[in-house]
Amino acid sequence: MITHALEAVDLVKTYPAGRKKPPLRALDGLTVSVPEGVVLGLLGPNGAGKSTTVKILTTLSRADSGTARVAGYDVVAQQDQVRRSIGYVPQKTSSDPMATGLENLVLSGRIFGLSRQDAVRRAGELLERFGLADHGSRAVKTYSGGMQRKLDVALGLVHRPRVLFLDEPTTGLDPEARADLWNEVIRLSGQEGLTVLLTTHYLEEADRLAGQLAIVDHGKIVAEGTPEALKSALRGDSVQVELVDADLDGSVRTLLQQLPGIGEIVVEGNTLRARVDRGATAVPAVLGALEDKAIPVVAVTVSRPSLDDVYLQHTGRSFKVAEEAA
Known part of the structure; x- marks a missing residue:
């Protein structure tokens, strides 16, 4: 059979x-x-x-x-x-x-x-x-x-x-x-x-x-x-922050890692993506931390987990970056 x-x-x-x-x-x-x-x-x-x-x-x-x-x-x-x-x-x-x-x-x-x-x-x-x-x-x-x-x-x-x-x-x-x-x-x-x-x-x-x-x-x-x-296996929400300048020295990443409820952080050029427990409470904290350090932000988006987040979780890079590398 x-x-x-x-x-x-x-x-x-x-x-x-x-x-x-x-x-x-x-x-x-x-x-x-x-x-x-x-x-x-x-x-x-x-x-x-x-x-x-x-x-x-x-x-x-x-x-x-x-x-x-x-x-x-x-x-x-x-x-x-x-x-x-x-x-x-x-x-x-x-x-x-x-x-x-x-x-x-x-x-x-x-x-x-x-x-x-x-x-x-x-x-x-x-x-x-x-x-x-x-x-x-x-x-x-x-x-x-x-x-x-x-x-x-x-x-x-x-x-x-x-x-x-x-x-x-x-x-x-x-x-x-x-x-x-x-x-x-x-x-x-x-x-x-x-x-x-x-x-x-x-x-x-x-x-x-x-x-x-x-x-x-x-x-x-x-x-x-x-x-x-x-x-569904990805807990919480996805927060994406688009910065004016790329985080070349990793200071933005280090800053956000110190905030409560922030999980994995991936930085690709001037775009930062993070897993958070609750998007509604994480976004104000993220924007406040960046404003305190005078780091200009272009846009912030919050979304439920997507297949791009799944790919990021398992490969360490976004699907867009993987496509560009290919």
Whole structure:
């Protein structure tokens, strides 16, 4: 009996880094699993190891060590069974731009062993489902970015896979197209019970779509759980203070550490973020301490814990800073 739709244990993957340079370790003992019918979000900045994980789970790459199973099949010993059981939507569009949407879908169906009649029928179903029925006879090169991405997902569903991999599916899409694709992912999992592994570097996307979230940092899973559970585990509120000048000598950090009810403090340039027991009482104390030392402040905000706070808690840096470093 299969208890997990996919499971990876202690995956390690290194790549050559060039002459006289040590190998680059993309995965460093990554372990993750997801039950059937759940959207698993892999959240991390570019270079965290998300796409490498997907490549290994979809049999496009092989780990140096560790094991992985998808739909109950070993990704090394049973590659053919894995490939028949999954759909894969890579970061870049996989359709033929010169062919029509219908032709792309029919060809994909034929590759997966459908008869011509069944492939045409399935293509029609998917064009209708994704709102592309009126555009099926148009060349894909004339599609908008959102339409192309919908077609990419449709191509991943032609053979009715058990597990669907979406690698950064909404990168470059406008807000309306992104929202449309989000709704489709929610329907795939909620109404049809499809297991989805979604890689993303959008905090809002991970929060909205993931039934289970795994935060990836330097090739490891550093936090895992539902988005709500991960946020709820952070006690208190988050206070962010934007200063006129950067705290180069650490004096502001030292000053605020002396205040009661102030927890972890992270300073990034001229922005200071702190965990506090109660935001309503902490803000006046923070502003008063800064005013006493004549430290000018641009803005102060208080918020409940977010996924950015979760990332900060487990990695020691904000998601924005991690993205910029990547």
